[in-house]
Amino acid sequence: MLRITCPHCGERDYTEYRYGGDATKTRPAHGSGDRDAWYAYVFEFDNPLGAHREYWQHVQGCRQWIVLERDTATNAVGRSWLARDGEPR
Amino acid sequence: MRFLSRYSALSLARRALTAARWSRAWRAAEPRAAYDVIVIGGGGHGLATAYYLAGRHGIRRVAVLERSYIGSGNAGRNTTLVRSNYQLDGNTQFFEHSLKLWEGLSHELNYNVMLSQRGQLVLAHGPGQFDVLARKGNIMRLNGIDAQLMDRAEVGRLLPFLDYSASCRFPIYGGLFQPRAGTARHDAVVWGYARAADRLGVDIIENCEVGAILREGDAVVGVETNRGRILAGRTAICVAGHSSRLAAMVGLRLPVESHLLQAFVTEPIKPFLDHVVSFGAELFYISQSDRGGMVFGGHIDGFNSYTQRGQLAKARTVAECAVALIPAMSRLRILRHWAGIQDMTPDGSPFIGRAPLRNLYLNAGWCYQGFKATPATGWCLAHTIAHDEEHPLIRHLSLDRLREANGYDEYGLGLKTYRQ
Numbered sequence: 001m002l003r004i005t006c007p008h009c010g011e012r013d014y015t016e017y018r019y020g021g022d023a024t025k026t027r028p029a030h031g032s033g034d035r036d037a038w039y040a041y042v043f044e045f046d047n048p049l050g051a052h053r054e055y056w057q058h059v060q061g062c063r064q065w066i067v068l069e070r071d072t073a074t075n076a077v078g079r080s081w082l083a084r085d086g087e088p089r
Numbered sequence: 090m091r092f093l094s095r096y097s098a099l100s101l102a103r104r105a106l107t108a109a110r111w112s113r114a115w116r117a118a119e120p121r122a123a124y125d126v127i128v129i130g131g132g133g134h135g136l137a138t139a140y141y142l143a144g145r146h147g148i149r150r151v152a153v154l155e156r157s158y159i160g161s162g163n164a165g166r167n168t169t170l171v172r173s174n175y176q177l178d179g180n181t182q183f184f185e186h187s188l189k190l191w192e193g194l195s196h197e198l199n200y201n202v203m204l205s206q207r208g209q210l211v212l213a214h215g216p217g218q219f220d221v222l223a224r225k226g227n228i229m230r231l232n233g234i235d236a237q238l239m240d241r242a243e244v245g246r247l248l249p250f251l252d253y254s255a256s257c258r259f260p261i262y263g264g265l266f267q268p269r270a271g272t273a274r275h276d277a278v279v280w281g282y283a284r285a286a287d288r289l290g291v292d293i294i295e296n297c298e299v300g301a302i303l304r305e306g307d308a309v310v311g312v313e314t315n316r317g318r319i320l321a322g323r324t325a326i327c328v329a330g331h332s333s334r335l336a337a338m339v340g341l342r343l344p345v346e347s348h349l350l351q352a353f354v355t356e357p358i359k360p361f362l363d364h365v366v367s368f369g370a371e372l373f374y375i376s377q378s379d380r381g382g383m384v385f386g387g388h389i390d391g392f393n394s395y396t397q398r399g400q401l402a403k404a405r406t407v408a409e410c411a412v413a414l415i416p417a418m419s420r421l422r423i424l425r426h427w428a429g430i431q432d433m434t435p436d437g438s439p440f441i442g443r444a445p446l447r448n449l450y451l452n453a454g455w456c457y458q459g460f461k462a463t464p465a466t467g468w469c470l471a472h473t474i475a476h477d478e479e480h481p482l483i484r485h486l487s488l489d490r491l492r493e494a495n496g497y498d499e500y501g502l503g504l505k506t507y508r509q
Contacts, residue, residue: 001401002392015402017403018505019392022346035492042504043344043435043491047333049395072395 005080009061020055022046023067023083037060049073055083093343096199114280115287120294123320125154126474127312129299130327131155132164133275134452134459136282136293137467138325138474140198143289145468146475151291152321153283154314156183156298160279166429167460168352168386170365170374172209172270173234176225176498180438181232184483187465188269194464200281202273203379209270209365210247211241214259214415216367222265229267237266248366259370259413270365271374275367278463302338308447309339323474325450330395330430332453339446343453344435344491346506349390349428350457351399353407355421357381366414371467373410383421385411389431391507399428431457436496437509440488441470442479450474451488456509471487 001016022045028037052072057065067087069078081088094100094112103109126142128135131153142148155161171191195201213219219238226236226369240263245253251261283293295317301313302324311320326335336343362377375385387407390400404426411418434440434454439462444451452470455462469480479487485497491504502508 013402014392014400020506021505039492040342043332044342045344045346045393046337046342047346047508049334049347051332052393054286054392072393075394075396075398 002012002077004056004066004077006061006064006066007057007080008064012058012061014056016058016060017056018059018077020057020065023053023055035043098496106204114284115293118152118292118294119474120152120297120314120316120319121292123311125150125322126152126325127319127321127323128153128161128325128327129312131159131283131293131295132162132327132329132465133160133278133282134329134466134470135281135325135327137463138283138285138327138452138470139291140286141292141467142474143286143291144171146471148475149290151286152319153286153293154297154299154312154319155293155295157297159283159293160276163429163431163459164275164279166352166427167275167457168374168376168384169272169275169460170209170270170376171204171461172238172267172365173274173461174209174211174225174229174265174267174270175499176228177497180499181207181228181234183465183482183486184461185234185469185470187230187462189444190464190468191273191461194267194278194281196404198281198285200277200284202277202281204273205379206269206271207364207366207376208268210244210264210266211354211367212244212264212369213262215262219263222263226265235267235269237268239264239266246449247364248362250361250417251366251414252414256270257413264369272365275460282467284423299335299338300378301416302335302449304339304446307447308425321448323448323450325452325470325474327452327470329432329453329455329459332451334454336451339444339449341445343488345394345432345454347395347430348392348433348507349394349396349399350386350388350431351390351403351407351426351428352384353404353426354378354382354384355424356424358383358421359375362415368410370413371406371410373407373414375411375414382424383411383418389433389507389509390428393507395430397428397430399426410484415498431455433506435491435506436498437500437502438497439486440490441483441486442473442488443477444488451495485491
């Protein structure tokens, strides 16, 4: 079982969370008409074999969105932090 | 000799009665310096492409490069279902073409792919879902595809062992039956295409991993492998699960994420389930193998991974589906389970055709529907490579359809890879 650490609730099963996709993408500016940038943001993925940074929402806990570091080759998890706070220094 | 090397009752009898041995079904080819076409990926799709290139288009200097042994990826990890019950225009015709090719495949390849057209029943658990299936059935019939709508009583006669109890959480309302759907033997498909392609001169090169794709300007000219550099006039990528990594070698980002889909097989029992059955309340489908094992699968794990090892929580959900549908399943033990790496696309449909670079062709994003598409993919991709133009049956599956807001979401699930 994949276990994910929530900054509020501690380490929990991944089944308590909802996956939210790649967290490294940058959303184009609000109202941007740049179709290529929107296409890349919405539809394209780096889909790396190895280190990945992704969103999860703790839907059965504090309902906060977090960012998780995970290795897609092994599912080993690394750090996690609240998405709204940004990466800790 | 060529006559005797065909598989037939005569060749079987000859080897049974004499000391003659079976020869290798395909050569262990050494890579040549250059080919007309290189197909990266020795799964069903790659081998079928090579076979139709050589057989239908007369392009015989073809190599299939496989990093492990052929059929070692998703071709050997699926649940072997074959069907053509698709409702979006384009998909309907493509998958029906595939099913028609399946129907003649054993003869065409001179290899028994053990196609078993046992019929597939998709269940509905309420009137709304039943209407959706009726619509789908009408679309299929308008396209000349067999489909029968069944009410609860008819389903009950066909499958008396499903849960029809009053306390059932998802009561069975009816279903849509496609009699020509069924299963095929996954390894036989791979081996059959490999043997038939080999006889037409195709080199099948196993243990040959592509490390780089060679470019000259905006054209692809070959590949660098662990067995040396191989030049090619045209190169096709058929590497489900790892499509993003191959595409990244030429600087392409694809609308693909790699997710895991698990499948399961129980201990073998006597013949029990004569058809393929799909649950309508959850994504769950089941059939019984010729050995007697119940083969079933469900939804993807829900997050991207290359581990080929599924999460136990999903195994539990799938087992719950099995028991909810067929209560007698609760007494069975699961013998094996495994996971395949799926190319998941945002709209749940694949893309086949020319890549943005010259002489490069992509076949990726099959999600969990690649096996049944094997013959038609090979057919259409071979045509696309030979003519450098997409076959009419796959024009709707272009790489840039999402950019043009022409997503092909067969199940209406929304444009998220992990929801498909």
